[in-house]
Amino acid sequence: MADRQSPGSYLRSLLTLDRLLRLAAVVLSGLILVRVLFAGTAGWWSILLVAGTAALVLGVVKLAERMRTLLPGDQTGTADSLSNSRFAAFVATRSRPAAVLALLVLVIHAAITGYIGIWTILITVVLAAIATLLSPNLRLVALLGGTAIVFAAATVFVADAFQGSAEARALAVSVAGIILPVLVSDKLTTLVKLPPLTTAHHAVLAVLTLVLGFLGWTRADWLPGVSNDCYTLPTSTGITTLRATADGDRCYGLLDTADPGVFAAGAFGKDPVTIALQRRILAANRGLEDGDLTVVWLGALSCEPLPADRTRCADGRDYPSERDQLRALLYAQAHIAATKSHRMHVVIADATQDVERIDDIAKMIIDRRPALGSRLVVIGGGDSRDTTQQAINRLLDAGIPFIAPNLLADLGAPGRPFVDRPGYLQLAPSNLAYAQDAVDRLRLRFDKGFRLDIYQHPSPTDHYTTSLVNDLLAAVRAAPGGTARHVAGPDRIDDGICPANPDPKPTVLYFADRWTRFAEFVQRVNEVCGHARPRLVIADVSVSRFMANYQLRAATNADWPVDYNVGGPSCADLTPAGFAALSKQIHDFRDLVRLRPGATFTCADRLPAAAGGRLTNACPLDAAVKLTSQPCPANDLGTYLIPAWDAALLADALLPAAPPAGKDYLTALELPRFTLSTGKTARVIGGRLEKPTIDVRVWHVDPLNNPATVWERPSADLRGADLDSSGDLPRLAE
Numbered sequence: 001m002a003d004r005q006s007p008g009s010y011l012r013s014l015l016t017l018d019r020l021l022r023l024a025a026v027v028l029s030g031l032i033l034v035r036v037l038f039a040g041t042a043g044w045w046s047i048l049l050v051a052g053t054a055a056l057v058l059g060v061v062k063l064a065e066r067m068r069t070l071l072p073g074d075q076t077g078t079a080d081s082l083s084n085s086r087f088a089a090f091v092a093t094r095s096r097p098a099a100v101l102a103l104l105v106l107v108i109h110a111a112i113t114g115y116i117g118i119w120t121i122l123i124t125v126v127l128a129a130i131a132t133l134l135s136p137n138l139r140l141v142a143l144l145g146g147t148a149i150v151f152a153a154a155t156v157f158v159a160d161a162f163q164g165s166a167e168a169r170a171l172a173v174s175v176a177g178i179i180l181p182v183l184v185s186d187k188l189t190t191l192v193k194l195p196p197l198t199t200a201h202h203a204v205l206a207v208l209t210l211v212l213g214f215l216g217w218t219r220a221d222w223l224p225g226v227s228n229d230c231y232t233l234p235t236s237t238g239i240t241t242l243r244a245t246a247d248g249d250r251c252y253g254l255l256d257t258a259d260p261g262v263f264a265a266g267a268f269g270k271d272p273v274t275i276a277l278q279r280r281i282l283a284a285n286r287g288l289e290d291g292d293l294t295v296v297w298l299g300a301l302s303c304e305p306l307p308a309d310r311t312r313c314a315d316g317r318d319y320p321s322e323r324d325q326l327r328a329l330l331y332a333q334a335h336i337a338a339t340k341s342h343r344m345h346v347v348i349a350d351a352t353q354d355v356e357r358i359d360d361i362a363k364m365i366i367d368r369r370p371a372l373g374s375r376l377v378v379i380g381g382g383d384s385r386d387t388t389q390q391a392i393n394r395l396l397d398a399g400i401p402f403i404a405p406n407l408l409a410d411l412g413a414p415g416r417p418f419v420d421r422p423g424y425l426q427l428a429p430s431n432l433a434y435a436q437d438a439v440d441r442l443r444l445r446f447d448k449g450f451r452l453d454i455y456q457h458p459s460p461t462d463h464y465t466t467s468l469v470n471d472l473l474a475a476v477r478a479a480p481g482g483t484a485r486h487v488a489g490p491d492r493i494d495d496g497i498c499p500a501n502p503d504p505k506p507t508v509l510y511f512a513d514r515w516t517r518f519a520e521f522v523q524r525v526n527e528v529c530g531h532a533r534p535r536l537v538i539a540d541v542s543v544s545r546f547m548a549n550y551q552l553r554a555a556t557n558a559d560w561p562v563d564y565n566v567g568g569p570s571c572a573d574l575t576p577a578g579f580a581a582l583s584k585q586i587h588d589f590r591d592l593v594r595l596r597p598g599a600t601f602t603c604a605d606r607l608p609a610a611a612g613g614r615l616t617n618a619c620p621l622d623a624a625v626k627l628t629s630q631p632c633p634a635n636d637l638g639t640y641l642i643p644a645w646d647a648a649l650l651a652d653a654l655l656p657a658a659p660p661a662g663k664d665y666l667t668a669l670e671l672p673r674f675t676l677s678t679g680k681t682a683r684v685i686g687g688r689l690e691k692p693t694i695d696v697r698v699w700h701v702d703p704l705n706n707p708a709t710v711w712e713r714p715s716a717d718l719r720g721a722d723l724d725s726s727g728d729l730p731r732l733a734e
Contacts, residue, residue, distance in 0.1 A: 268350035328644035331585035355382035362391035384409030384464035405643035409463035422687030423666030435471035449481025539564035550707035561702035571603035578677030613713035
């Protein structure tokens with residue numbers, strides 16, 4: 001029987017550097033296993049992979065027999081109390097292999113999940129340091145590590161010197177990384193008076209050199225992302241995937257967690273309000289379970305930053321409409337969790353400014369398809385460009401449905417959806433409907449004819465503006481007494497748009513370009529008309545994004561009215577049930593819109609004072625948060641929130657729990673009747689929306705530079721004496 005020793009003697013025998021290091025290695029190894037096990041399936045796979053590989057190696061080299069020979073014999077009465085327990089024997093003899101295996105588990109787990117947290121890095125460094133310090137020959141460790149670093153740097157230089165293919169560069173790295181270090185290391189061992197290196201040492205040296213050389217060779221793929229918080233491992237099997245743009249200033253990719261790791265930002269963009277909103281959405285996500293709905297919001301949240309203030313965009317743009325769509329998804333996420341037996345998992349996909357990376361995002365979504373669940377839908381799209389159409393078709397080819405609340409282009413197919421395929425649901429009508437509505441209003445107002453100047457910078461890749469110009473030209477051509485021309489730049493705008501011009505046919509100016517060009521357009525109109533005002537200015541749906549930005553409106557210095565189309569219904573269009581559901585969520589997330597405790601959210605356009613359509617002191621949700629000089633209480637929903645809310649609830653009602661057997665998934669999507677928040681009915685037949693659920697609406701502002709006033713109806717010129725107060729058009733004779 002072993003001699004019993006006092007606790008003090010036990011502690012004295014424990015407090016040696018070697019044993020403390022070994023004990024730390026074992027404790028850290030245990031913590032790693034516990035942490036990885038709590039990570040779910042990926043953690044189990046990491047442990048099984050490392051354990052299986054280790055068992056195979058142990059079996060091949062018969063390490064088990066060797067380890068048994070190292071165990072202490074059946075001795076009693078030794079003065080070292082640590083040798084009298086199995087745990088002590090494990091710490092004394094197997095701590096270094098345990099540290100190495102735990103380190104491998106950590107590395108494999110990071111590779112599978114793509115998550116690299118700050119604690120992962122710290123534990124890895126500590127374990128690597130302990131394993132090194134426990135090595136019997138530190139000079140040998142230094143020799144192997146130093147040689148690997150030197151030759152890795154050399155092979156990277158040699159590889160960069162090659163002008164051939166990537167395979168040639170890889171071959172250069174491989175040959176140099178295997179042969180040269182091995183040859184040189186044998187010479188170095190004699191210089192530093194070390195025993196000759198074994199085959200195992202040569203293998204470690206070659207692998208270490210190759211790994212370091214590969215990291216240097218591929219630095220363009222990972223260094224910009226790592227240095228700009230835009231990097232996740234390409235081996236990740238999770239949803240979150242981030243990459244950096246070529247200039248390194250912006251991230252793009254997929255985010256579904258508020259803690260994506262130390263090398264990845266927790267939100268897209270630099271604007272504090274946008275970041276806070278994204279974090280709230282991502283924090284509400286939980287692990288996907290059967291029946292959960294996965295919504296990928298696809299749009300733009302980042303931009304070219306202003307050098308003096310990186311939280312702002314260089315061209316002055318902001319993303320109020322995109323933030324409203326994200327608010328809608330946050331509200332829908334909470335609403336579904338509270339009223340259904342499943343949850344809604346939101347993935348935020350930023351395609352950068354002007355959705356430049358949208359096709360890359362589509363590829364990421366398809367690549368992450370297994371992790372996104374069976375009930376997957378993409379909502380958004382940003383802008384109707386050729387790359388947007390390509391990305392949507394790519395998603396549909398992969399069997400992923402797409403709901404577009406605000407895409408309108410119909411280039412080459414007037415009156416048809418932007419993507420005319422099953423699985424693509426476009427809530428808004430096409431550009432032809434907006435063009436025909438504008439021309440019909442002008443025919444009623446100017447019965448003797450009119451001239452329409454259509455302003456748009458030519459852009460063959462921009463389907464939205466190009467198709468709108470074509471639709472307007474076609475609609476005017478069919479209108480008696482109407483003529484139209486395309487104005488391709490600011491210098492082409494002439495004083496015919498001003499009332500003082502004696503032309504018998506009044507000239508109407510139609511802005512059919514992107515909202516980012518609207519400020520330039522307004523400035524040119526001011527210059528042309530001087531002290532006069534333009535006769536009539538109409539703007540497309542894109543300008544509703546401009547109108548949602550209080551700062552841009554105020555900065556125009558334009559004291560004349562503008563009629564413009566809006567992208568969706570207003571708060572006044574909600575049914576009582578729809579308004580109750582949305583207002584509840586606004587109250588629940590009151591801090592995100594600065595709603596004071598005890599205050600009640602009320603829409604200004606639902607009050608009796610707004611019966612004529614005029615909103616004074618209108619304050620959309622976004623303005624309530626962003627307005628700093630003169631804060632205002634939120635009393636408006638804008639026109640982009642409701643379509644996104646309806647899109648999420650429509651997707652939840654439409655997508656089945658499992659794909660139907662023996663049928664094409666997208667064509668089999670059917671929904672006989674679904675009532676939206678506005679009371680309109682959506683019907684899906686064969687994967688297609690029977691008809692648009694958003695009406696063509698015209699609002700106006702008077703004047704443009706007063707952001708507190710909005711009219712939720714057309715101006716008198718476009719409303720006419722024979723129209724009702726809502727501005728709805730009567731049916732015109734053909």
